[in-house]
Amino acid sequence: MATSEGTMVTQVEADHSLRRRDFINIAAVSFAGVGAAAVTLPLISQMNPSADVLALASIEVDISKIAPGQAIKTSWRKQPVFVRNLTPKEIAEANAVKTADLRDPQTLAERTKPGKENWLITLGVCTHLGCVPLGTGEGENRGDYGGYFCPCHGSHYDTAARIRKGPAPTNLAVPEYAFTSDTVVTIG
Amino acid sequence: MSFAWAKPYEPKTELGRWIDDRLPLPRLVYGAIGGGYPVPRNLNYLWNFGVLSGLFLVIQIVTGIVLAMHYYATADGAFNSVEHIMRNVNAGWMLRYAHANGASFFFIVVYIHIFRGLFYGSYKAPREMVWMLGLVIYLLMMATAFMGYVLPWGQMSYWGAQVITGFFSAFPLVGEPIRVWLLGGYAPDQAALTRFFSLHYLLPFVIAGVTILHIWALHIPGSGNPTGVDVKNEKDTLPFHPFYTAKDGWFAGAVLIAYCVLLFFAPNFLGHPDNYIPANPLATPAHIVPEWYFWPFYAILRAFTVDFLWIFPAKLWGVLAMFASILLLFFLPWLDKSPVRSGHYRPMFKRFFWLLLLDVLILGYVGGAEINAFNIALGQFASAYYFIHFLIILPLVSIFERPLPLPNSISESVLHGEKKEAAPIGVTPPGAATAAE
Amino acid sequence: MLRILLGLIGAAFAAALLASLGTDLATYFSSPSEETAEHRFHKEPKELRLASDGPFGKFDRQQLQRGFQVYKEVCAACHGLNLVAFRDLHALGYSEAEVKAIANQWAVEVPTVNPDTGEVATRKAVPADRFPNPYPNDTAARAANNNALPPDLSLITKARHGGAAYVYSLLTGYQEPSPELLKEFPDAKPGEGLYHNPYFANLNLAMPQPITSEGQVTYAEGNPKPTVEQMSKDVSAFLVWTAEPKLENRHRYGIATIIFLLVATVLGYLSYQNIWASAKRKVAAKGPLDPANKAKRQRASKKAGMKK
Numbered sequence: 001m002a003t004s005e006g007t008m009v010t011q012v013e014a015d016h017s018l019r020r021r022d023f024i025n026i027a028a029v030s031f032a033g034v035g036a037a038a039v040t041l042p043l044i045s046q047m048n049p050s051a052d053v054l055a056l057a058s059i060e061v062d063i064s065k066i067a068p069g070q071a072i073k074t075s076w077r078k079q080p081v082f083v084r085n086l087t088p089k090e091i092a093e094a095n096a097v098k099t100a101d102l103r104d105p106q107t108l109a110e111r112t113k114p115g116k117e118n119w120l121i122t123l124g125v126c127t128h129l130g131c132v133p134l135g136t137g138e139g140e141n142r143g144d145y146g147g148y149f150c151p152c153h154g155s156h157y158d159t160a161a162r163i164r165k166g167p168a169p170t171n172l173a174v175p176e177y178a179f180t181s182d183t184v185v186t187i188g
Numbered sequence: 189m190s191f192a193w194a195k196p197y198e199p200k201t202e203l204g205r206w207i208d209d210r211l212p213l214p215r216l217v218y219g220a221i222g223g224g225y226p227v228p229r230n231l232n233y234l235w236n237f238g239v240l241s242g243l244f245l246v247i248q249i250v251t252g253i254v255l256a257m258h259y260y261a262t263a264d265g266a267f268n269s270v271e272h273i274m275r276n277v278n279a280g281w282m283l284r285y286a287h288a289n290g291a292s293f294f295f296i297v298v299y300i301h302i303f304r305g306l307f308y309g310s311y312k313a314p315r316e317m318v319w320m321l322g323l324v325i326y327l328l329m330m331a332t333a334f335m336g337y338v339l340p341w342g343q344m345s346y347w348g349a350q351v352i353t354g355f356f357s358a359f360p361l362v363g364e365p366i367r368v369w370l371l372g373g374y375a376p377d378q379a380a381l382t383r384f385f386s387l388h389y390l391l392p393f394v395i396a397g398v399t400i401l402h403i404w405a406l407h408i409p410g411s412g413n414p415t416g417v418d419v420k421n422e423k424d425t426l427p428f429h430p431f432y433t434a435k436d437g438w439f440a441g442a443v444l445i446a447y448c449v450l451l452f453f454a455p456n457f458l459g460h461p462d463n464y465i466p467a468n469p470l471a472t473p474a475h476i477v478p479e480w481y482f483w484p485f486y487a488i489l490r491a492f493t494v495d496f497l498w499i500f501p502a503k504l505w506g507v508l509a510m511f512a513s514i515l516l517l518f519f520l521p522w523l524d525k526s527p528v529r530s531g532h533y534r535p536m537f538k539r540f541f542w543l544l545l546l547d548v549l550i551l552g553y554v555g556g557a558e559i560n561a562f563n564i565a566l567g568q569f570a571s572a573y574y575f576i577h578f579l580i581i582l583p584l585v586s587i588f589e590r591p592l593p594l595p596n597s598i599s600e601s602v603l604h605g606e607k608k609e610a611a612p613i614g615v616t617p618p619g620a621a622t623a624a625e
Numbered sequence: 626m627l628r629i630l631l632g633l634i635g636a637a638f639a640a641a642l643l644a645s646l647g648t649d650l651a652t653y654f655s656s657p658s659e660e661t662a663e664h665r666f667h668k669e670p671k672e673l674r675l676a677s678d679g680p681f682g683k684f685d686r687q688q689l690q691r692g693f694q695v696y697k698e699v700c701a702a703c704h705g706l707n708l709v710a711f712r713d714l715h716a717l718g719y720s721e722a723e724v725k726a727i728a729n730q731w732a733v734e735v736p737t738v739n740p741d742t743g744e745v746a747t748r749k750a751v752p753a754d755r756f757p758n759p760y761p762n763d764t765a766a767r768a769a770n771n772n773a774l775p776p777d778l779s780l781i782t783k784a785r786h787g788g789a790a791y792v793y794s795l796l797t798g799y800q801e802p803s804p805e806l807l808k809e810f811p812d813a814k815p816g817e818g819l820y821h822n823p824y825f826a827n828l829n830l831a832m833p834q835p836i837t838s839e840g841q842v843t844y845a846e847g848n849p850k851p852t853v854e855q856m857s858k859d860v861s862a863f864l865v866w867t868a869e870p871k872l873e874n875r876h877r878y879g880i881a882t883i884i885f886l887l888v889a890t891v892l893g894y895l896s897y898q899n900i901w902a903s904a905k906r907k908v909a910a911k912g913p914l915d916p917a918n919k920a921k922r923q924r925a926s927k928k929a930g931m932k933k
Binding site: 229268271274275281282285426430431434435437438441442444445448449451452453455456461462464465474491492493494496497500502505509512516519522523561564565568569571572575576578579580583592593 | 636643657784788870871883894897
């Protein structure tokens with residue numbers, strides 16, 4: 001064969017110790033790896049809710065027109081929310097129940113704000129499989145306990161929207177909310 | 189792949205052996221881009237652009253898929269959905285600019301890759317198939333890019349769609365029905381938009397498939413090199429990994445810097461302001477121009493202003509010439525049959541190559557410039573030269589030119605001390621020693 | 626055979642092009658087209674320097690607030706901003722309460738449906754809403770503006786050549802048509818409902834000068850004087866923000882990314898040199914172009930009796 005100049009590539013010996021001069025290769029590959037990892041960050045974060053969706057994460061509800069005994073249905077984060085002005089009779093009924101008897105033990109006080117126990121604000125989503133319970137509108141069936149009734153599989157909620165009868169496992173969820181004034185509630 | 193000294197794949201771990209016995213995919217990758225693929229050792233940086241094209245295809249696919257999670261393909265919602273991405277989606281502005289500028293860089297890189305092929309005779313035997321598959325990829329890229337540009341539904345999107353689909357009506361009889369069939373209507377509207385979205389999502393994966401065929405076809409004879417001389421023995425080659433993975437890697441970093449400079453600091457430089465105006469079918473923009481990578485073809489299209497030869501109106505000439513300008517490239521291996529591959533050893537060919545490059549740059553300028561008498565004439569000259577170059581000049585050059593003598597082998601050309609010079613193919617120089625290894 | 630056929634096709638295209646060239650040249654020399662008034666008298670935008678210019682540009686929030694004020698008091702009557710939401714104004718430095726107030730007090734209300742009667746109604750805007758359009762639709766907009774449609778301004782600085790400089794030049798460029806223009810192109814005189822402005826592509830536009838007098842908008846204490854120049858500059862800067870609210874993020878990420886890539890590329894290059902050091906290359910991959918080789922080639926070809 002011809003000249004000696006055309007030597008072959010010498011493979012890096014299978015040393016157990018990395019030679020100093022291979023450090024640069026490792027450094028370069030590591031940097032590229034860090035870059036590749038950094039690239040995935042925007043790719044993943046773009047799937048999180050966008051700014052306009054987050055803007056609707058919090059709503060204000062005007063409760064000045066809701067008389068005692070009345071309730072309204074509104075929408076928050078694309079889900080129904082029930083805002084009810086409890087009558088004193090309904091409050092008394094709720095407080096008379098022994099919490100130990102409840103499937104999901106909670107008192108009315110735990111589900112309302114201090115000084116505003118007549119305002120019951122809950123999600124309008126049955127905790128069984130997600131239907132919207134009846135009871136907010138005039139003349140709607142309020143179930144055996146005078147609260148809400150879910151027609152899908154027969155869950156009955158009481159005046160504090162706690163599950164009393166039927167397949168639902170927990171009480172209607174209470175979202176995060178705050179009274180910004182006596183007539184306006186901010187939910188979320 | 190047929191080099192005898194190619195290192196065979198040897199799995200080093202139990203897991204490696206287990207996989208190799210059941211699905212020889214690691215073996216395939218090793219033999220294609222790993223230590224098992226011998227590559228000529230004298231490649232210059234023009235050989236990096238194939239891998240760079242692949243990189244930008246991946247960038248486009250990844251950014252495109254995430255953009256599609258937020259885009260609405262409706263005529264009333266499309267424009268606003270793109271602005272929604274720019275303003276509301278987390279990092280949406282980055283993804284959108286990455287995709288728009290990625291398309292431009294994909295074309296820049298592919299054009300350099302094609303011109304490398306033209307200069308070094310990469311289209312010649314036995315790589316004709318590689319060349320033709322590459323042209324198929326290019327055509328698919330053009331279709332994909334055109335449809336992608338329509339999706340934001342800006343003024344240029346809409347009117348560009350009008351003009352390009354209008355080409356088809358140039359064909360007699362079948363033209364108008366084909367145009368209406370393509371659009372699903374009489375003008376670009378909802379039907380056209382949704383189908384363009386569907387196809388724009390599909391074609392890049394078709395491109396990926398054809399790219400695999402393109403690489404496969406290349407790996408049968410192996411890569412070419414700047415001398416055009418075939419690989420003769422182990423001294424001529426280096427394993428792809430780590431030599432060319434390292435070279436491709438660092439150069440990709442440099443190209444990505446250029447890409448990021450555009451993306452982050454001049455993201456609309458290669459675009460057109462009119463596409464930030466929502467599409468209005470009742471108001472035509474003052475100057476309808478496609479994106480820059482279509483400008484040479486746009487120049488050829490508009491160069492024909494006279495109904496030459498009675499049966500062919502000027503518009504039809506323009507459309508036919510535009511298609512012909514790409515289709516003639518398929519015939520290049522048969523137009524240019526010189527046995528010498530590389531332009532380095534073909535002085536006459538080399539001069540005409542530079543003329544072609546200048547010509548294409550002029551065509552590109554004319555395609556995007558304003559329409560006046562000078563630019564039209566320039567475009568006509570440049571278009572005429574383009575056809576004459578490929579269809580008349582190259583065949584004649586390949587018959588009549590005297591190429592320079594080729595080096596004996598790649599390793600001789602790379603290293604000092606070549607004692608022997610080979611004669612060009614087909615000539616036995618009087619008294620000269622014949623090439624012997 | 627194939628080459629002859631292809632050669633003929635090439636000749637046909639070349640001939641058609643020659644015919645076109647010939648005809649066009651003949652037309653040009655016999656009846657050259659006149660230069661249009663727009664072409665001759667249209668002016669390129671004046672120079673405008675903004676804090677957001679350049680790769681390290683940042684918004685001048687105080688200027689943006691002034692610009693928003695100009696938009697609100699001068700432009701919003703006719704021009705919408707329908708891609709911008711009120712909550713986006715936080716970026717200008719307004720507090721939550723201020724943004725809520727701006728939305729609540731916005732002159733145009735947001736279309737909605739009366740929950741009791743189902744009739745079309747309007748309600749006050751909340752921060753989550755986008756700026757409502759001043760007109761219910763394009764036809765109404767045209768009817769109120771002499772058949773001209775005032776464009777939405779959200780993207781105007783990206784939708785025009787010259788960007789913010791163009792907007793600024795337009796706002797400050799209203800003038801009487803020059804005597805040369807009127808002499809050569811008497812038709813270029815602005816007709817009824819049009820106003821001359823050489824920075825506009827067609828020289829005459831349907832919008833009358835919107836910012837006409839100093840103090841048209843009253844700026845708060847600590848701001849520059851509200852001259853026509855200053856107000857035009859401020860609103861142009863504001864419109865750069867409406868078109869590119871993420872400009873500062875973009876610049877920040879850009880600098881970080883490019884620094885990272887520079888380091889990565891340098892490391893990559895060093896690694897490449899390190900790996901290739903073991904591949905003997907006396908002539909750095911330029912075999913055929915090396916002068917010594919070239920000389921050798923020339924000697925060999927002479928020896929072989931071939932002309933160069």
